[in-house]
Amino acid sequence: YSQRVAPSQKLVVRVHLQEIDLPYLRTVKMEAVDTFIFVGELIRRAAVEGHGVPEGRSVVVPNFVRTEHLARPKTDRARNTLGLVGIVPQRKRLDLAVDLVGRLHREDPSYRLRIKGRRPEEYPWMEKRPDEMAYYREQYERIEQLNQDAGEDIIIFDPQGDDMAEWYQEIGIVLSTSDFESFHLTLADGAASGSDAVSLAWDGADLIYPDSILFADIKTMAGALLDPEAAERRRSDLQSVISSFDERRVFERFSELLFAGAAR
Structure with a gap:
């Protein structure tokens, strides 16, 4: 052009x-x-x-962000339900999301994780990445073990779909564990839906989102999620930036x- x-x-x-x-x-x-x-x-x-x-x-x-469309009442179980949208490619770091929910569940059994979007085996081009597919198989084994140990599914896969507003009604905390993102719309969409939001501090995240939702590692992120006062601060800080989206x-x-x- x-x-x-x-x-x-x-x-x-x-x-x-x-x-x-x-x-x-x-x-x-x-x-x-x-x-x-x-x-x-x-x-x-x-x-x-x-x-x-x-x-x-x-x-x-x-x-x-479709702020009005996403602003819907949460279900009763949403409060301690984390949401992760998209796990492909590997830089989305499904392994860290699994680490986080495992750590949280040990402190409070009501925590669980819902994962929305296509799985790697649904992308034909992923067949050309055997090392990456081996990584996902390892995470699936970890998820299966965590679910077995808990006696219920604390990590749940939800299919790809355009029902995002309804899906966010089930989510109390949206999550970004990526190595890097240019924006990561999940954080903004989740905040617009009324969810809390937490993210690893990938490069440039501080130029888009408030510092209160950004963390150096999973351990500090988990500690902050277990602190009710910190959650209120994050929600307030998020609302101050979401209007610009x-x-x-x-x-x-x-x-x-x-x-x-x-x-x-």
């Missing part, structure tokens, strides 16, 4: 995390692009410094970038 855009046209490019590790940005005719959009500040900086994206034409627009505000920003002003 950048090689063919006409003078009367406007070209806006939204860059995703995986494109930072691929060569395509370097093939873009930079002067032909009016605006480059990123969901997080760290990814924007990486594109500017590593791929030559013009800083003056790069902006951060967060992922949008509201779909109406994000769409207004997109409209400004797409339609305001004349084309080149």
Whole structure:
């Protein structure tokens, strides 16, 4: 598109995390692009410094959150139910989520974990990653053992689906255990649904989310989850930032970038 855009046209490019590790940005005719959009500040900086994206034409627009759609009453069992959305690829760190729920369940048997989304064996391309599939098989064995030891399913897999608002009604705490994310929408969606949220402090998380929900490791995260006062602080801090992700505000920003002003 950048090689063919006409003078009367406007070209806006939204860059995703995986494109930072691929060569395509370097093939873009930079002067032909009016605006480059990123969901997080760290990814924007990486594109500017590593791929030559013009800083003056790069902006951060967060992922949008359907705040009104997600704001629904929780079920009785939601309070100590953790939710993890997406476990593929390995950098999502299912192993750490299993560590966390195991640690919490030893302190309070009411804790459990629900995992939403496709499993690795449902992706054909995962067959080409034997080491990664071995990792998942190991986690499945751990989950099976934890469930057996508990005498019930404390880790539950829920299928991929567009029933996210209903699913979040069952979730009291949303979780990010990833090595790295550009935004991790689960944290924002969960907070909008009224859930608590906790995350490992992957690079750039502090540029998007409040420090109170970010943790260096699973041990400190578990300790904070067992502290009711800390949970109230996290909820309050989250609500102060979630409004900026509201779909109406994000769409207004997109409209400004797409339609305001004349084309080149």
